[in-house]
Amino acid sequence: MTGALGTKAGRFKLLGLVVAIAAGWSVPYVFSNYQVSLTTLILISAMLATSINFMAGNVGLVSVGHAGIAATAGYGLAWSFAQGHGLGTQLLIALALTLVASFVFGLTSMRTSGIFFLMATLALGMVVFGLSYRMSAITGGENGLSGIRRPELFSSYWMYYFLVLVVFVVVTAAIWVVTRSPFGTALRGIRESESRMESLGYNVAAYKLGAMMISGVVAGIAGVLSVWLMEFVSPASAGFLRSALATLMVILGGVGTFLGPLTGATIVSWIEHVLSTYIERWPTVLGLIFIVVIVFAPDGIGGAVRAWWQGRRRRSDREVARSSGSAVSADMARSPGGSQGTAE
Amino acid sequence: MLVLQQLLNGLSFGALLFLLASGFTLVFGLMRIANLAHGAFYLLGGYVGVVVTAGTGNLALGLLAGAITVAILATGVERVLLRRVRGNELAEVLLTIGIAFIVADICLAIFGGNPMTLSVSEWLKGGISLGVMPYPKYRLFIIGFTVLVGIALYIFQKRSRLGAMIRAGVDDREMAAACGINVDRIISGVFVLGGALAGIAGVIGAGLLSLRPGADVDILLFALVVVIIGGLGSINGAAVGSVLIGVIDATSRVWFPEFSYFTIFAPMALVLVLRPTGLFGRKV
Numbered sequence: 001m002t003g004a005l006g007t008k009a010g011r012f013k014l015l016g017l018v019v020a021i022a023a024g025w026s027v028p029y030v031f032s033n034y035q036v037s038l039t040t041l042i043l044i045s046a047m048l049a050t051s052i053n054f055m056a057g058n059v060g061l062v063s064v065g066h067a068g069i070a071a072t073a074g075y076g077l078a079w080s081f082a083q084g085h086g087l088g089t090q091l092l093i094a095l096a097l098t099l100v101a102s103f104v105f106g107l108t109s110m111r112t113s114g115i116f117f118l119m120a121t122l123a124l125g126m127v128v129f130g131l132s133y134r135m136s137a138i139t140g141g142e143n144g145l146s147g148i149r150r151p152e153l154f155s156s157y158w159m160y161y162f163l164v165l166v167v168f169v170v171v172t173a174a175i176w177v178v179t180r181s182p183f184g185t186a187l188r189g190i191r192e193s194e195s196r197m198e199s200l201g202y203n204v205a206a207y208k209l210g211a212m213m214i215s216g217v218v219a220g221i222a223g224v225l226s227v228w229l230m231e232f233v234s235p236a237s238a239g240f241l242r243s244a245l246a247t248l249m250v251i252l253g254g255v256g257t258f259l260g261p262l263t264g265a266t267i268v269s270w271i272e273h274v275l276s277t278y279i280e281r282w283p284t285v286l287g288l289i290f291i292v293v294i295v296f297a298p299d300g301i302g303g304a305v306r307a308w309w310q311g312r313r314r315r316s317d318r319e320v321a322r323s324s325g326s327a328v329s330a331d332m333a334r335s336p337g338g339s340q341g342t343a344e
Numbered sequence: 345m346l347v348l349q350q351l352l353n354g355l356s357f358g359a360l361l362f363l364l365a366s367g368f369t370l371v372f373g374l375m376r377i378a379n380l381a382h383g384a385f386y387l388l389g390g391y392v393g394v395v396v397t398a399g400t401g402n403l404a405l406g407l408l409a410g411a412i413t414v415a416i417l418a419t420g421v422e423r424v425l426l427r428r429v430r431g432n433e434l435a436e437v438l439l440t441i442g443i444a445f446i447v448a449d450i451c452l453a454i455f456g457g458n459p460m461t462l463s464v465s466e467w468l469k470g471g472i473s474l475g476v477m478p479y480p481k482y483r484l485f486i487i488g489f490t491v492l493v494g495i496a497l498y499i500f501q502k503r504s505r506l507g508a509m510i511r512a513g514v515d516d517r518e519m520a521a522a523c524g525i526n527v528d529r530i531i532s533g534v535f536v537l538g539g540a541l542a543g544i545a546g547v548i549g550a551g552l553l554s555l556r557p558g559a560d561v562d563i564l565l566f567a568l569v570v571v572i573i574g575g576l577g578s579i580n581g582a583a584v585g586s587v588l589i590g591v592i593d594a595t596s597r598v599w600f601p602e603f604s605y606f607t608i609f610a611p612m613a614l615v616l617v618l619r620p621t622g623l624f625g626r627k628v
Contacts, residue, residue: 130605290442
């Protein structure tokens with residue numbers, strides 16, 4: 001997992017990245033309107049999952065309330081659109097609300113950890129749900145706000161797909177850079193031992209707040225893009241189901257992996273939107289997947305693939321694999337949702 | 345008069361919250377996990393209780409049926425699933441989310457999407473005169489019932505041998521195990537007891553709030569807020585938090601209906617910022 005592009009593995013990864021982006025770019029030329037819209041939705045869901053993954057992977061805090069932040073941004077955009085404001089103002093209002101929501105989430109993350117954070121974010125997400133439900137004068141109550149138009153340039157479904165794809169790549173790259181930065185390293189230090197980082201002179205609370213603000217902005221971007229896709233926002237977008245599904249995407253893909261959120265989002269969205277037309281009890285299917293992944297593949301699909309890859313490498317080159325392999329499994333053992341070293 | 349009425353409304357809702365939160369907090373105290381399927385347990389127990397009560401005309405049978413159904417489910421969940429990831433608290437909590445999905449979906453499949461309410465026995469219908477005003481009997485019944493359950497829980501925890509074992513497990517799991525207590529069995533028992541309490545809360549709650557898809561998440565939020573305020577693992581905290589949130593919710597519904605979610609959230613945020621372990625919680 002070295003980022004160096006000079007190595008063979010690095011070049012291999014770069015090639016894979018180029019192929020992936022090219023494949024992503026070709027989607028509207030190959031697939032139907034519906035499939036492109038579904039892919040757009042998957043990319044947006046993956047962005048929301050990325051925002052959760054950033055906190056879970058680096059700070060070790062698993063949120064079940066991020067849909068609340070996304071919905072806050074979405075409502076900001078939808079409300080200002082309904083008021084007849086221009087695009088710039090709409091985005092500004094969405095950003096301002098996102099920052100406020102992230103700050104509130106961040107205040108709780110500063111003082112809590114582990115399960116307390118999970119419960120606090122769950123409650124905060126539900127508060128957004130409750131407020132959007134009750135403050136009907138602004139939010140339209142249960143009916144939500146509909147008829148939200150995208151900017152003229154992106155009104156066609158395929159142009160909108162390109163916009164979402166570009167934003168997705170930029171956001172993922174930005175998160176990658178932040179994760180590799182000294183800031184990201186400090187966050188992982190906090191994940192390992194808050195007290196040690198504290199005594200090293202790091203302002204742990206400020207770091208956690210900062211991480212939550214970054215995560216929140218990504219969630220907010222996903223929220224705005226989601227409203228533009230649906231041309232609609234309702235309290236359900238802030239609900240527990242949305243947050244839990246986004247968290248499921250992260251767990252499914254593997255906490256702390258870069259492609260995890262996209263993998264998880266693809267599977268979950270496919271079940272929710274495609275399989276659901278055949279199987280009425282799709283929430284049960286999702287619940288079963290949730291359970292099976294946590295019990296049998298606690299590092300998610302990404303973790304399972306990585307473990308398999310490490311195992312293969314170990315067979316071909318025992319000496320090299322021993323050091324990197326043990327580093328990876330130690331990393332997984334500490335990662336939230338991870339097992340006690342089953343990857344070894 | 346209006347104040348008295350709202351106070352009683354708050355107390356009766358708070359009583360329901362205590363039934364709900366006591367099981368939640370008991371499980372947390374021993375297992376260090378938040379059972380996010382608690383709301384789904386509430387929903388399932390409620391549906392079963394409503395159907396049985398309607399069929400037999402006997403609320404006691406309904407309560408029993410709701411409690412037993414959820415207790416059986418909780419036994420299975422603990423034995424078959426939670427045990428596999430014991431020790432990894434986050435995995436256990438996430439597992440309960442998956443269970444919540446399934447239970448809520450199966451409730452929808454069996455009981456349908458239409459709201460259901462408890463048809464209470466004749467003697468609980470209507471109001472009773474409190475001197476200055478009439479007041480619904482059922483709400484007073486909830487308060488009385490919950491006080492009895494609360495006292496029973498208190499005596500069980502403080503006076504019985506099993507209660508002492510549970511407290512020992514809460515204080516120090518390894519030490520308790522070393523003293524010959526079968527902690528695994530105690531954990532199973534407490535998880536089942538917590539589930540049964542959620543089932544009972546569901547039946548009682550069905551007379552106050554209607555059961556419908558999504559009610560599980562609403563009620564889970566209340567349980568979370570109550571135990572965060574009261575302190576995770578503390579029965580006393582659950583009692584204080586329940587009454588506090590019950591009264592705040594009842595009054596804010598009348599005075600600021602638009603912000604009624606916010607008014608229960610504000611004290612929670614305050615507690616989280618000033619005293620993250622809750623009013624009665626201990627450092628974990």
